[in-house]
Amino acid sequence: MSEVVIQVEKLSKVYRLGTIGTGYLLQDLQRWWTTTVRKQQDPFFQLPDAQSPNAAQSQALWALQDINFEVKQGEVWGIIGSNGAGKSTLLKIVSRIIRPSAGFVRGRGKVSSLLEVGTGFHSELSGRENIYLSGYILGMSKAEIRTKFDEIVAFSGVEKFLDTPVKRYSSGMYVRLAFAVAAHLEPDILIIDEVLAVGDAEFQKKCLGKMKEVAHSEGRTILFVSHSMAAITSLCDHGLWLQHGKVKAQGEVTHVVNKYLINNQQFKTKQSWESLSEAPGNDKIRFKSVELIPHLLQPDAPLDIRTPLTLKFQFWNFSDDILISTHFVLYSYGGECIFDVPSTATVFQKGLVSGECTIPGSFLNDGSYYISLFVVKDTSISLYDYEECISFDLEDYRSDIKWYGKWLGAVRPLLPFQLQQIE
Known part of the structure; x- marks a missing residue:
């Protein structure tokens, strides 16, 4: 059985905010003697009670609180x-x-x-x-x-x-x-x-x-x-x-x-509205729901670059015999457009329209992203722009790669790429 080489028990560290000195030379000398020479607690600063309801408003900052591990x-x-x-x-x-x-x-x-x-x-x-x-x-x-x-x-x-x-x-x-x-x-x-x-x-x-x-x-x-x-x-x-x-x-x-x-992942992956008056849109289009569904490899796994993501949405169309397409536009949070994917233009009647598109796994690089949906008539006339309707983070995954610096590029697809010996 391995020997314990570091044992940490009930470890806490609190810092005093604001003025450090007491304001009196004699008391400052007494503090120096007590804390530096005798290695005892500061006589002019009582350790506050971290559980007190007024702890957040006190002049103390708890950098560490009751840490235990071996x-x-x-x-x-x-x-x-x-x-x-x-x-x-x-x-x-x-x-x-x-x-x-x-x-x-x-x-x-x-x-x-x-x-x-x-x-x-x-x-x-x-x-x-x-x-x-x-x-x-x-x-x-x-x-x-x-x-x-x-x-x-x-x-x-x-x-x-x-x-x-x-x-x-x-x-x-x-x-x-x-x-x-x-x-x-x-x-x-x-x-x-x-x-x-x-x-x-x-x-x-x-x-x-x-x-x-x-x-x-x-x-x-x-x-x-x-x-x-x-x-x-x-x-x-x-x-x-x-x-x-x-x-x-x-x-x-x-x-x-x-x-x-x-x-730590920031999500806005699902929105829905039952009432037309509350739904985002106008007199031509109003969204009923929009959702990003991750296909996780394991139930408790975070979203990472391997995770396929399916975007599903529904909107109410208020016109008959109208040629509609929807643009699925993905942006990085730096404002860079990663891609703009249009749906096939189709003639619709009044009623509920649904759409679905999947981003395959091992396609995007790690980072923070948001999605905008642009509904277009006759492939050229904007009906409604629903901007930043979905946001999500993707974490990195390197498998057996031994370098951990930032991977360059907006996308990171797995493409067929092999080396071979010819001589």
């Missing part, structure tokens, strides 16, 4: 949540950078934290000197740095500029060298915060490959924060979802990620 040796945990959920605060407490307001963290083994790429770099020093400086600050000995020096340089890809001051590096070169140093640490526990937000596509691939090697080949324990759900799912076996400083879910990583994605 990490065993060799496990890789992905920590997810929206901005401000408390992810970075949790990593800083586990890394012993800040102290909790309540609860405790117990750890076993050497801990190295990569919370900010470029820790320990000095702009006036060369790349070679910064490798030694940053490596030492991150916990490596001079002998370890010397042993791994060539490997670090090769990983960074900045060999030609090794003796150039880093202040002349581009931001990409700086990031490459900084992560290369951090990637060659050998701690028992590695804590990483958002390293995938930097670097180009090629370097992101190298970073993820190195992290996977450290996690699965060398058996290190890793806490990994990222907004890339594809990277979290690929690298991690356990997940922890934080929301407003509280644990929303924890457990097997795919289950946690799916719950998080479903919670």
